[in-house]
Amino acid sequence: MCSDWHSLPVKLSENILEAINALGFKESLPVQQCVIPLLLSSKDVAAEAITGSGKTLAFVVPVLEILMQRKRPWQTYEIGALILSPTCELAIQIYEVVLHFIKFINKNEYNFSALVFTGSGRSSGPTTKFHDFNKFKENGSVILVSTPGRLTDLILTGTVVNFGLGNMANPIIRGLRSVEILILDEADRLLEMGFESQINTILSFLPKQRRTGLFSATQTTRVEDLVRAGLRNPVRVTVSQQTVGELESMNKNKSLQQRVPSSxxxxxxxxxxxxxxxxxxxxxxxxxxxxxxxxxxxxxxxxxxxxxxxxxxxxxxxxxxxxxxxxxxxxxxxxxxxxxxxxxxxxxxxxxxxxxxxxxxxxxxxxxxxxxxxxxxxxxxxxxxxxxxxxxxxxxxxxxxxxxxxxxxxxxxxxxxxxxxxxxxxxxxxxxxxxxxxxxxxxxxxxxxxxxxxxxxxxxxxxxxxxxxxxxxxxxxxxxxxxxxxxxxxxxxxxxxxxxxxxxxxxxxxxxxxxxxxxxxxxxxxxxxxxxxxxxx
Known part of the structure; x- marks a missing residue:
C-alpha cells in the first residue's frame, strides 16, 4: 500500500517534499507512513521492516524536519542529529541522501551541514581519526553519520589531544550533548558486528531527553536489550509490504508473515x-x-x-x-x-x-x-x-x-x-x-x-x-x-x-x-x- 506524501497525518515542509520529488518517489511506502508521523510527534520508535522497504527516507525525513523546527540557529559544534550505521558503505550511502536533502533545505534561511566518519575516504582512500577529528573541529556539523567504532575512536582521540583539559574540551563530546535525535540503523547488524560496547559508550555522552529511532530488519533478544537501554517507552512498529496498520495496531507489534518484498x-x-x-x-x-x-x-x-x-x-x-x-x-x-x-x-x-x-x-x-x-x-x-x-x-x-x-x-x-x-x-x-x-x-x-x-x-x-x-x-x-x-x-x-x-x-x-x-x-x-x-x- 502506497500513498501520496501529502496524505501523511503530519505536514512536511515544501523543501522536503521538493527533495523527495527530485529523487523520483511520488508515493510514500508503508514504513515511511508509519514511522515519520511517530518521530515527528516526539515518540521513540523501534521499527522492524523487511529489507528494501524504504527505511532510509523513513528516518532522514523526520530528522531534517526536527532540525528545522528549532527556533534558534545551530551553533558551530552543536550536533543536532546522530546516525549510526554498521558499515562504511551504508554510512556513506545515508550521508549522500542527507546531502541531497540539505541542498534543498539550504535554499531558504537554513545553513545545515553534514559529515560522515567511517575511516574510509570517499575518493582519496582511508582517512585517519586525527583527520576526521580536525575536520569536525574546523567547522563542526549539524548532522553526523558514523560507524560506532570510528565515533568512539574520535571521542577518545579528542580526549587525548586535549589531555588535561577534560572531556568538554573535545568538540565532538561537547557536540553530542546537544543531540536531539539519534538513529540506530540496521541495529541487528550493529550488534552482530560487536558494536555493543561502542554504542553504550556513545549513549553515555548523549542527552537523555532526545528522540531515538531504531531500525532493524529482524528482532532479536539483543536488539530488545538495546531498545530497553536506548529508547524511552518506544512505539513498536512491524511493517510488511502488504499491510500498513493504523497507529493503534502498530503499538501491538503485529507479527510479519512475509520477510521478503512481494515484488x-x-x-x-x-x-x-x-x-x-x-x-x-x-x-x-x-x-x-x-x-x-x-x-x-x-x-x-x-x-x-x-x-x-x-x-x-x-x-x-x-x-x-x-x-x-x-x-x-x-x-x-x-x-x-x-x-x-x-x-x-x-x-x-x-x-x-x-x-x-x-x-x-x-x-x-x-x-x-x-x-x-x-x-x-x-x-x-x-x-x-x-x-x-x-x-x-x-x-x-x-x-x-x-x-x-x-x-x-x-x-x-x-x-x-x-x-x-x-x-x-x-x-x-x-x-x-x-x-x-x-x-x-x-x-x-x-x-x-x-x-x-x-x-x-x-x-x-x-x-x-x-x-x-x-x-x-x-x-x-x-x-x-x-x-x-x-x-x-x-x-x-x-x-x-x-x-x-x-x-x-x-x-x-x-x-x-x-x-x-x-x-x-x-x-x-x-x-x-x-x-x-x-x-x-
Missing amino acids: LQNFYTIVEPDEKISLIVRFILLHKNDKILIFLATCACVDYFYCTLKGLLSMKQSKRIQRLHGKLSKKRFNLFTKFKETSNGILLCTDVMARGIDVPHIDWVIQCDPPTNATEFVHRCGRTARCGLKGNALLFVTSQEDAYINFLHINQQVNLLHMEREELNQHMTPLTTVDTPHSISERIRSLCKNDKLLHEKAIRAFVSYVQFYRKHECNLLLNHKKLDYGRLANGFGLLQLPAMPELRTGNVSAFNPSNVDVSKLTYRLFSSRFILKKFLE
Whole structure:
C-alpha cells in the first residue's frame, strides 16, 4: 500500500517534499507512513521492516524536519542529529541522501551541514581519526553519520589531544550533548558486528531527553536489550509490504508473515559443487544487459573467482566484473561506486553487501551457497526488488543440501520456486560446442598452470571454503562430512589437493589430479609476485 506524501497525518515542509520529488518517489511506502508521523510527534520508535522497504527516507525525513523546527540557529559544534550505521558503505550511502536533502533545505534561511566518519575516504582512500577529528573541529556539523567504532575512536582521540583539559574540551563530546535525535540503523547488524560496547559508550555522552529511532530488519533478544537501554517507552512498529496498520495496531507489534518484498521472485536450483562456476559463466553470458550481484562464501573465494572469471570471459564481458569484501578496506568505496554507476555490472562479494546497501536496479542476486545465518538469506535477496521494484534472486544448493529450502520456508517464511536445470540450460547458449562443467574446470586449471599466484589463490579459496562449510550454523543440513570434496576441488580447478585434516576422511574419490609439478609453476610475467621474487633474488 502506497500513498501520496501529502496524505501523511503530519505536514512536511515544501523543501522536503521538493527533495523527495527530485529523487523520483511520488508515493510514500508503508514504513515511511508509519514511522515519520511517530518521530515527528516526539515518540521513540523501534521499527522492524523487511529489507528494501524504504527505511532510509523513513528516518532522514523526520530528522531534517526536527532540525528545522528549532527556533534558534545551530551553533558551530552543536550536533543536532546522530546516525549510526554498521558499515562504511551504508554510512556513506545515508550521508549522500542527507546531502541531497540539505541542498534543498539550504535554499531558504537554513545553513545545515553534514559529515560522515567511517575511516574510509570517499575518493582519496582511508582517512585517519586525527583527520576526521580536525575536520569536525574546523567547522563542526549539524548532522553526523558514523560507524560506532570510528565515533568512539574520535571521542577518545579528542580526549587525548586535549589531555588535561577534560572531556568538554573535545568538540565532538561537547557536540553530542546537544543531540536531539539519534538513529540506530540496521541495529541487528550493529550488534552482530560487536558494536555493543561502542554504542553504550556513545549513549553515555548523549542527552537523555532526545528522540531515538531504531531500525532493524529482524528482532532479536539483543536488539530488545538495546531498545530497553536506548529508547524511552518506544512505539513498536512491524511493517510488511502488504499491510500498513493504523497507529493503534502498530503499538501491538503485529507479527510479519512475509520477510521478503512481494515484488521479488525467489528461485533455487540444484547445482553440484563442480558445476557452479560453469553455471555462473553461462548465466553472465545470458544476462549481458543485467546488473548482477553474486554472493560467495569467503573473501578468498571472491578474490579467486574474480580472477578466474576475468580469464574465462571475453574482454568485453570481463570488464563488467568487480569484487568487494571486508578485506579491501582501501578500495571498497571506489569499487562500490563503480558498480553502483554501471547499468550491467557484475559484483562478486561477501556479506559486506548483504545489509542496507541500496544499489539501483539490481536485476539478479545469486547466492552460490546458503549463507551461514538464515536471516542473511533475506538480507542478501533484499539487494534487489527494493522500494516496490521487481527483482529476482537465485540460490544454488547441491543435492545434499535441498532440505535447506524447506528450512528457509519454516525459519524465514520464504517460499522459493524450483528452477529446473533444463529450464536454465534451454535459455543458455554454450560457450563452445563442448561446453561442460569439466571443460570449464580444465580451462581454470590451464589458467592456474600459467600463473603460480592464481594457483595459490585457488588453494586459499578452497581451504577457506572448507572452513566456511565446516562452521556453518545449519550443520545438520549442510554436513561437512557429506560434502563431496573431490567434486568441490574440481570446481575450484585445483591442480593438487592441499594437506587438510578434512580431506583425510572426506570423500575425494571424484577428484582428477593434474600431472603438473606445482613446485615448478612460475609467476605470470610482471605480476606483483614476479617483481618481488626478482627483487629478492
